[in-house]
Amino acid sequence: MLLGIDLGTGSAKALLLGTDGITIGEASSSYPVHAPHPGWAESAPSDWWLAVGEAVRKAVGNYADQVQAIGLSGQMHGVVLASESGQPLRPAILWADTRSSTTLSAYHALDATILERLGNPITAGMAGSTLLWLREHEPTVYTEARWLLQPKDWLRLRLTGEVATEPSDASGTLLYDVVSDNWAKDAIRALNLRYDWLPKIIPSSEIAGSLTAIASEHLGLRVGLPVIAGAADTAAAGLGNGLLQPGLVQLTIGTGAQIITPRSEPIIDPHGRTHLYRSAVPNGWYTLAAMQNAGLALEWVRGILGLSWEQVYSKAFSVSPGCEGLTFLPYLTGERTPHLDPNIRGAWVGLGLHHSQAHLMRAALEGVAFALRQGFEALEATGFKATQLRLAGGGTVEMLWQQLLTDVLKIPLYTTTVAAASARGAALLAGIGVGVYTDANDTSKLAATPTLAATPQPVDQSLEEAWIRYQSLYPRLAKM
DSSP states (O other), rough: EEEEEEEOSSEEEEEEETTSSSSEEEEEOOOBBBBTTTTTEEEEEHHHHHHHHHHHHHEEEGGGGGGEEEEEEOSSBBEEEETTTTSSSEEEEEETTOOOGGGGGHTTSSOHHHHHHHHHHHTTTTHHHHHHHHHHOOOHHHHHEEEOOOHHHHHHHHHHHHBBBBBHTTTTTOOETTTTTOOOHHHHHHHTTOOOTTOOOOTTSSEEEEHHHHHHHHHHHOOTTTOOOEEEHHHHHHTTOOOSSTTEEEEEEESSSSEEEESSOOOOOSSSSEEEOOOSSOEEEEEEESSSSSSHHHHHHOOOHTTHHHHHHHHOOOOOOOGOOOOOHHHBBBBTTTTTTTTOOOEEEEOOTTOOHHHHHHHHHHHHHHHHHHHHHHHHTOOOSOOOOOOOOGGGEEEEEEEEHHHTTOEEEEEEEEESSOOOOOHHHHHHHHTSSSHHHHGGGGGGGEEEEEEOSSSHHHHHHHHHHHHHHHHHHOOO
């Protein structure tokens, strides 16, 4: 049996996978994200550690002695500054944190050839820009830190005592050259950032270390278990869902939303709106449109309206498309694709006395769907045509919500039965690492067959008008 651990933004998930691809056990444990100041997003790594122990014990149950290897996945872009032994020197700064927007001018001043080789738009919340902020505002911690780690790489250090990273997470730091496939030494030197604290880069499916006695006691597993390098959560989810062939597209809705498609070569977005990262397989990449406010925005609206998730859908879909002129812009934490604007904020626009709680909720769902359409169109503009759009993640299971998504995106949507795709991908990487599977292609036979979930209905004029209205509002909101 193979164990996959996914260190997400708000929870740790553990999945025990049989070598035949059948899920044996699954569990999660949540932890808080703190916002001590507007635009900040931090977590305590000690909370991650406690949650991982709880989730693993629940998922593994009575099968602890049958676990053959551990694979990891985790949220991207985070910064954990740690001592030699892995002790965090401050709370982790997460991907949704926008404080580093004040540092981006240093990146924009780089030579154009250096910027191009980074392969990604310059945005707040990436590790490189966060480090510039830390150097300026917390110089003592910046100087004293021995290691700069991504969240799942910090977790692996706690599990094994070994320090490393792998291409899929490294390529999301704005410190990585996606062309030469290594740390971007020229960019790091030009930014006057430290190079000595960067971990070595090893393949995603390579054994990175073995479980220490302390970690084995915490997880309830045997000492010495191989721990595989793993992958960033989106890359791991792609593997978990069998998303290996160019032309396939996957939409994952969680706290944020990601739309990805595999690439066989590093094609950099000439418009600078989408991201190019290494995938979890050798010589593989993927293009990604990243929207920061998906489940995050819907959960916020649900909370302030005091609705259960059952009420969210029953009320929202009692209202006609277009919400009778009401539009929601979901930019609660700024936005990445396509606007690259960390300072933009959300709004309901067009409120009238005739609008109810149900209108507010439906407008939120439509606003998130419209944001996804903008991301999807930016992805297609990089030079490919989607042959299939798959849904992944826990934020896409409601049928009425699926229908709204397909009506807005104008493409049939397929679902798979994989609920914890990132943890599953991590488990599959563990299997590759210890020789259970030959390679990533060998795992594709274990992927669930996608099922058609929804097809676009005839064009609804009110929904089309709402889409046009939505697109017109960002330029005006950005000027405020």
